[in-house]
Amino acid sequence: xxxxxxxxxxxxxxxxxxxxxxxxxxxxxxxxxxxxxxxxxxxxxxxxxxxxxxxxxxxxxxxxxxxxxxxxxxxxxxxxxxxxxxxxxxxxxxxxxxxxxxxxxxxxxxxx
Amino acid sequence: xxxxxxxxxxxxxxxxxxxxxxxxxxxxxxxxxxxxxxxxxxxxxxxxxxxxxxxxxxxxxxxxxxxxxxxxxxxxxxxxxxxxxxxxxxxxxxxxxxxxxxxxxxxxxxxx
DNA sequence: ATTTCTAATCGTAAACATACGATAGATATT
DNA sequence: AATATCTATCGTATGTTTACGATTAGAAAT
Numbered sequence: 001x002x003x004x005x006x007x008x009x010x011x012x013x014x015x016x017x018x019x020x021x022x023x024x025x026x027x028x029x030x031x032x033x034x035x036x037x038x039x040x041x042x043x044x045x046x047x048x049x050x051x052x053x054x055x056x057x058x059x060x061x062x063x064x065x066x067x068x069x070x071x072x073x074x075x076x077x078x079x080x081x082x083x084x085x086x087x088x089x090x091x092x093x094x095x096x097x098x099x100x101x102x103x104x105x106x107x108x109x110x111x112x
Numbered sequence: 113x114x115x116x117x118x119x120x121x122x123x124x125x126x127x128x129x130x131x132x133x134x135x136x137x138x139x140x141x142x143x144x145x146x147x148x149x150x151x152x153x154x155x156x157x158x159x160x161x162x163x164x165x166x167x168x169x170x171x172x173x174x175x176x177x178x179x180x181x182x183x184x185x186x187x188x189x190x191x192x193x194x195x196x197x198x199x200x201x202x203x204x205x206x207x208x209x210x211x212x213x214x215x216x217x218x219x220x221x222x223x224x
Numbered sequence: 225a226t227t228t229c230t231a232a233t234c235g236t237a238a239a240c241a242t243a244c245g246a247t248a249g250a251t252a253t254t
Numbered sequence: 255a256a257t258a259t260c261t262a263t264c265g266t267a268t269g270t271t272t273a274c275g276a277t278t279a280g281a282a283a284t
Contacts, residue, residue, distance in 0.1 A: 008164055010139040014146065018139040025134030027122040030211070034126070037214055044261055052120055054244055059262055078251045078260050093212040099142070100205040102149055113242050113269055156231055169273055171232060189281050190230050227284070233277080240271070247264075254257070
């Protein structure tokens with residue numbers, strides 16, 4: 001990003017969808033989510049055993065998923081239990097569905 | 113990426129989904145796709161008028177969408193007509209559906 | 225042949241992402 | 255109080271992305 005151009009603004013749903021997609025845009029994070037879907041929840045340590053990555057790296061990925069709202073962490077001292085954030089997960093699902101299903105049949109044919 | 117670790121390999125569908133999500137992970141590219149859905153197709157030049165971005169930047173975004181397989185370009189000299197790649201679009205749709213719907217009810221409860 | 229039009233590519237700067245090890249903080253256990 | 259455990263955060267190196275302007279390439283029209 002060369003220019004510190006005043007940022008282009010898009011519709012809220014566009015920004016949201018892009019943000020979610022970005023969070024999903026790494027295989028490790030997809031794998032973590034798939035793991036959570038089977039598992040109902042897990043701890044950081046579990047994932048460190050599953051993936052050949054440093055604990056700090058896993059933690060970083062979890063943070064991104066949490067920032068995107070896709071997962072939530074619950075304190076279970078001394079551990080932290082991560083689960084899918086069901087409400088946001090459903091919202092995300094809807095946003096993707098909207099993208100993939102919204103091809104209007106009334107298309108503006110501008111092309112030759 | 114500090115380490116030139118021999119790359120972790122994930123299941124094919126995980127890699128594919130992550131790749132697609134990454135391509136969707138920028139608001140400009142989401143907006144381009146939404147535009148294509150209404151429009152049935154468009155030319156690079158059209159998008160340059162719609163978005164306050166340089167022509168080279170738009171072209172770059174189109175390239176990424178093309179690499180991800182989400183759009184295709186058809187030569188209409190001297191222009192190039194871009195459309196949604198319907199077959200891959202449907203595949204992508206399925207992969208996301210699979211992610212969002214696959215929460216197994218038989219969850220392995222490992223958590224306290 | 226020259227000009228015009230469209231879009232890709234090149235070169236580049238700045239920002240962001242991904243990985244690591246090391247360290248710090250919070251809570252149990254001893 | 256001291257120790258052990260778990261996880262987040264810091265600092266850092268390296269690779270990738272995003273933006274730009276300039277240039278190039280291809281086709282059509284003059």
